[in-house]
Amino acid sequence: MPLKLLKCDELIPEREKHVYVKAAGEDTTQFLPLSNVSTIPGTLSERGCSYCGAKLVIGGVLKDTIQMIHGPVGCAYDTWHTKRYPSDNDNFQLKYVWSTDLKEKHIVFGGEKQLKTSMLEAFKAMPDLKRMFLYTTCATALIGDDPKAVAKAVEEELGDVDIFVVQCPGFAGVSQSKGHHVLNMAWLNEKVGTLEPTITSKYTMNFIGDYNIQGDTYVLEKYFHDMGIQIVAHFTGNATYDDMRGMHRAQLNVVNCARSAGYIANELKKRYDIPRLDIDTWGFTYMAEGLRKVGAFYGLEAEAEKVIEAEYAKYGEQLAFYKKALTGKRMCIWTGGPRLWHWTKAVEDDLGVEVVAMSSKFGHQEDFEKVIARGREGTIYIDDGNELEFFEVIAEVKPDIIYTGPRVGELVKKLHIPYINGHAYHNGPYMGFEGFINMARDMYNAVSSPLMQLAKTDIRETEGK
Amino acid sequence: MSERSDEIVAFIQERCLWQFFSRAWDREENIQGIIDILGQIIKGEHITLETPSDRCLYADAKILAGQIKERSPWISQVTAEQLDDTLATVKARLTEITITKSQNIELRVAGY
Numbered sequence: 001m002p003l004k005l006l007k008c009d010e011l012i013p014e015r016e017k018h019v020y021v022k023a024a025g026e027d028t029t030q031f032l033p034l035s036n037v038s039t040i041p042g043t044l045s046e047r048g049c050s051y052c053g054a055k056l057v058i059g060g061v062l063k064d065t066i067q068m069i070h071g072p073v074g075c076a077y078d079t080w081h082t083k084r085y086p087s088d089n090d091n092f093q094l095k096y097v098w099s100t101d102l103k104e105k106h107i108v109f110g111g112e113k114q115l116k117t118s119m120l121e122a123f124k125a126m127p128d129l130k131r132m133f134l135y136t137t138c139a140t141a142l143i144g145d146d147p148k149a150v151a152k153a154v155e156e157e158l159g160d161v162d163i164f165v166v167q168c169p170g171f172a173g174v175s176q177s178k179g180h181h182v183l184n185m186a187w188l189n190e191k192v193g194t195l196e197p198t199i200t201s202k203y204t205m206n207f208i209g210d211y212n213i214q215g216d217t218y219v220l221e222k223y224f225h226d227m228g229i230q231i232v233a234h235f236t237g238n239a240t241y242d243d244m245r246g247m248h249r250a251q252l253n254v255v256n257c258a259r260s261a262g263y264i265a266n267e268l269k270k271r272y273d274i275p276r277l278d279i280d281t282w283g284f285t286y287m288a289e290g291l292r293k294v295g296a297f298y299g300l301e302a303e304a305e306k307v308i309e310a311e312y313a314k315y316g317e318q319l320a321f322y323k324k325a326l327t328g329k330r331m332c333i334w335t336g337g338p339r340l341w342h343w344t345k346a347v348e349d350d351l352g353v354e355v356v357a358m359s360s361k362f363g364h365q366e367d368f369e370k371v372i373a374r375g376r377e378g379t380i381y382i383d384d385g386n387e388l389e390f391f392e393v394i395a396e397v398k399p400d401i402i403y404t405g406p407r408v409g410e411l412v413k414k415l416h417i418p419y420i421n422g423h424a425y426h427n428g429p430y431m432g433f434e435g436f437i438n439m440a441r442d443m444y445n446a447v448s449s450p451l452m453q454l455a456k457t458d459i460r461e462t463e464g465k
Numbered sequence: 466m467s468e469r470s471d472e473i474v475a476f477i478q479e480r481c482l483w484q485f486f487s488r489a490w491d492r493e494e495n496i497q498g499i500i501d502i503l504g505q506i507i508k509g510e511h512i513t514l515e516t517p518s519d520r521c522l523y524a525d526a527k528i529l530a531g532q533i534k535e536r537s538p539w540i541s542q543v544t545a546e547q548l549d550d551t552l553a554t555v556k557a558r559l560t561e562i563t564i565t566k567s568q569n570i571e572l573r574v575a576g577y
Binding site for chain 1: 487516528
């Protein structure tokens with residue numbers, strides 16, 4: 001079956017190019033949904049803005065950096081602590097938020113003076129911090145403030161600080177993906193290679209594209225450390241600003257995310273001859289495969305097997321329990337982009353779960369090539385899904401569980417279908433062996449709980465009886 | 466022959482991320498490099514890994530060789546010529562799906 005026009009989209013027929021149902025014998029040379037294009041007027045997108053992609057997803061994860069947001073206060077609040085990425089320094093980055101708190105007078109007369117005052121104030125209030133990310137927002141980009149000039153002036157005035165400017169206002173692209181892109185490439189061009197890292201192992205790597213959601217980074221790093229590998233830069237989970245300036249000295253880039261994470265790796269390959277190895281880190285089978293590949297690169301095969309054996313010994317029995325309980329359950333994955341293709345085979349192979357519909361908020365065609373190649377026949381693949389489409393798809397595929405974000409999750413709950421937070425997790429971490437058990441447990445608890453069925457009962461009907 | 470190459474292509478499509486790298490040039494590099502080393506591993510040939518990139522291609526090829534041997538035991542039984550022919554068809558088909566006939570409009574974007 002080719003691209004599909006859902007009933008609810010009859011008045012916006014352009015949506016047909018964004019919905020695909022996989023049929024036997026088809027491949028992505030025949031049908032590939034449109035993606036990374038502007039949301040069509042009339043469709044209620046659940047995408048985020050480009051600034052949010054830069055700040056909330058990637059930059060805001062850093063554990064030792066002031067995140068100065070040059071704009072109205074809402075841009076700061078709405079990209080603060082809604083994603084749970086802890087750090088090993090008592091979660092510093094989750095506790096604070098910084099904003100220039102722009103008002104109408106700044107829009108009229110310019111905000112640069114206010115920006116400089118706020119930057120100096122922040123460094124003064126937190127004298128131990130010497131690093132800053134500075135973000136533009138829609139308002140300050142439109143009035144033409146020059147944050148780079150202000151950053152330079154502050155660096156010169158204070159002498160011992162380093163500032164990275166992210167010029168990606170909310171309107172810069174069609175979704176949050178543009179923010180990932182702008183931040184990643186600017187970091188590569190401006191900061192990588194400006195500091196020499198301390199090398200402590202014969203084996204070194206960068207891990208690109210994990211943001212320590214509920215501790216994912218800790219799980220992954222333990223495996224690599226047990227194999228004797230030093231992680232020079234973990235982009236950006238639990239990382240420091242200066243860690244990431246030393247990316248040019250690693251021997252291998254291991255990539256877990258997509259698109260602009262891959263661009264960083266591609267450029268590091270071109271500029272510094274560091275090869276790129278893409279792996280999956282959710283699921284037992286994938287994680288073991290990833291560790292074996294990393295082991296093969298360094299000649300550390302025995303070390304990789306040791307880690308895998310220990311993890312299977314610890315968690316294998318629990319996986320078998322959950323697989324038995326979850327086999328045949330029907331799942332939807334409505335998340336950002338990469339999790340669609342990271343998860344669809346992982347839950348199918350390791351848990352027996354069938355993924356029946358997937359929707360990506362900001363994925364590109366690269367993501368759809370991967371997920372259609374990996375996903376099941378009969379499954380619905382949607383780009384930039386809207387609310388009415390979700391209702392229609394739910395009625396058609398009748399899922400037992402939906403992994404999505406809190407916005408769509410609330411909608412799903414009203415239909416009495418259990419949902420799990422697919423962005424920030426319910427009870428993570430979800431990566432690695434230990435993490436996948438957490439993911440399976442959340443799924444098992446959700447589909448086994450009587451809560452959703454009980455919630456269907458209207459107590460007004462039974463109270464009087 | 467066609468059935469054999471189809472079987473390998475189907476497995477690679479479902480399993481391997483290296484065929485879906487960012488641009489046409491790195492997809493091409495991976496398809497050529499990994500399938501060449503895959504053939505060498507299956508034939509038991511000596512493999513020379515001179516550069517970090519060679520070792521990276523080897524890492525992917527080594528794991529893939531193990532998986533294919535397990536799923537498609539016939540691969541260890543065929544002659545060297547048959548294997549070369551099969552893998553040449555695999556390369557051509559993967560190149561077609563992921564590069565030459567790919568609908569991904571970002572594949573040939575020069576920058577980022």
